[in-house]
Amino acid sequence: MTDELFRKEMLDMTPDSVLTKEATDRFKIFYGDVDAAFKFAYAIGFLLVGWLIDRIGTKRGFSLGIFVWSIAAVMTTFVGNMTSLRWARVFLGLGEAANFPSSVKTVAEWFPRRERSFANGLFNAGTNVGIILTALLVPHLILQFGWRSSFLVTGLLGFGLLIFWWFMYHKPERSPQLSADELAYIRSDKEKMAPVNVSWGQLLGYKQTWAFAIGKFMADPIWWFYMSWLPDFFNSNDALDQKLDLKTFGVPFLIIYVVSDAGSIFFGWLSTQLMGRGWSANRARKTTMLICALCVVPIFFAAQTSSLTIAIALISLATAAHQGWxxxxxxxxxxxxxRNVVASVTGIGGMFGAVGGILLSLLAGRIITAFGYLPMFMIASCAYLLALVIIHLVLPKLEPVTTEELEKSGNWSLASDQ
Structure with missing residues (x-):
């Protein structure tokens, strides 16, 4: 069977389809390639969207991202071959890239520095709510109406989110519900602001940008690995005493992502609490990240245990630690x-994280097919500790880049206040 015919048959699969081992191995490799195409667009999208949001504002920038994402999700419903599937995933990646630059910039606009880790933990936990709903609802959609229905429904929900965001979000200075005292509290850092437009190249000249980019490059691919490959791990791992399929994986994934949410909120809260007790941002952030990194180390046992319960517990601990990280x-x-350049910096870091995800996606299917899941979990075990060591070497202290420094290196122009 030719590769193109094989790929078409994969698109026509039903939940009851049975594949030979050879077909399953080929599918894993093709799956990794399609996943890499998504992440390639995600990487480019991060860089472009982060820059765009700092120019046109959070409200309009995120609205554009939601619109593109929703269109791409609906497009996926109608794909007929692997080429059209790749293009649909490319547009999905471009639109989805707007999420984190917009979210981080929103937190920077609405919270003083000492509260941002907790706020980031809350919004980061919110991303898992969608995953939890997916784990509970999408299998039923697929079983009842086929896999295409899941993309149609989620795409339509995206348009609903777009309407909600457009009418709900305002900058603090424009919010009709915000009092003068509340606005003064949000701006209590007395952060010097100016309408500054700095290029990517200039931002890459700062070691602070590289510290952020390294943390994303080494940790983000692990999260993508969890999202992309855990269903197959639970379904195909012969060592486990139980296997999960489309009809049964909802509850274990609910556990994993609820615990992940708890980790995001707890470790965001912990860093904020430590700073509230007088710890420096450098000490509080890095101590919290060290705890997170240590919590991930035991995950390689998940590929060696025969107990489904223990595997779920180890993965839950690791995903909670990742979200806290x-x-x-x-x-x-x-x-x-x-705040003027937060979305651009987030976009650069996100691009590096997506590039790491591309590299791991291209390798994951081949590694899993040849050696099983143990090498992948060993990579996950080491990634965070190694990332923290490199971050500390690059940036021993979390010293902010001042507006004066940006003024010396940047080109000044009026930025949007949307």
Whole structure:
């Protein structure tokens, strides 16, 4: 069977389809390639969208991202071959890239620095709510109406989110519900602001940007690995005493992502609490990230245990720690740079994270097919500790880039206040 015919048959699969081992191995490789196409667009999208949001504002920038994402999701419903599927995933990646630059910039606009890690933990936990709903609802959609229905429904929900966001969001200075005292509290950092337009190349000249980018490059691919490959791990791992399929994986994934949410909120709160007790941002952030990194180390046992319960527990601990790491990493952008360029810095870091995801996606299917899941979980075990060591070497202290420094290196122009 030719590769193109095989790919078409994969698109026509039903939940009851049975594949040979050879077909399953080929599918894993094709799946990794399609996933890499999504992440390639996601990487480019991060860079472009972060820059765009700092120019046209959070409200309009995120609205554009939601619109593109929703269109791409609906487009996926009608794909007929692997080429059209790749293009649909490319547009999905471009639109989805707006999420985190917009979210981090929103937190920077609405919270003083000392509260941003907790706020980032909350919004980061919110991303898992969608995953939880997906784990509970999408299998039923697929079983009843086929896999295409899941993309149609989520795409239509995206248009609903677009309407909600457009009429709900305002900058603090324009919010009719905000009092003068509340606005003064949000701006209590006395952060010097100016309408500054700095290029990507200039931002890459700062070690603060590289510290953020390294943390994203080494940790983000692990989260993508969890999202992309855990269903197959639970379904195909012969060592486990139980296997999960489309009809049964909802509850274990609900557990994993609820615990992940708890980790995002807890570790975001912990960093904020430590700073409230007088710890420096450098000590509080890095101590919290060290705890997160240590919590991930035991995950390689998940590929060796025969107990489904133990595997779920280890993965839940690791995903909770990842989300706590991510919540604190996102504060790097808003801690280390003025609000004017937070989305651009987040976009650069997100691009590096997506590039790491591309590399791991291209390798994951081949590694899993040849050696099983143990090498992938060993990579996850080491990634965070190694990332933290490199971050500390690059940036021993979390020293913010001042507006004066940006003024010396940047080109000044009027930025949007939307």
């Amino acid at each position: 991510a919540a604190n990493m996102y504060t790097f952008a808003s801690d280390l740079f003025p």
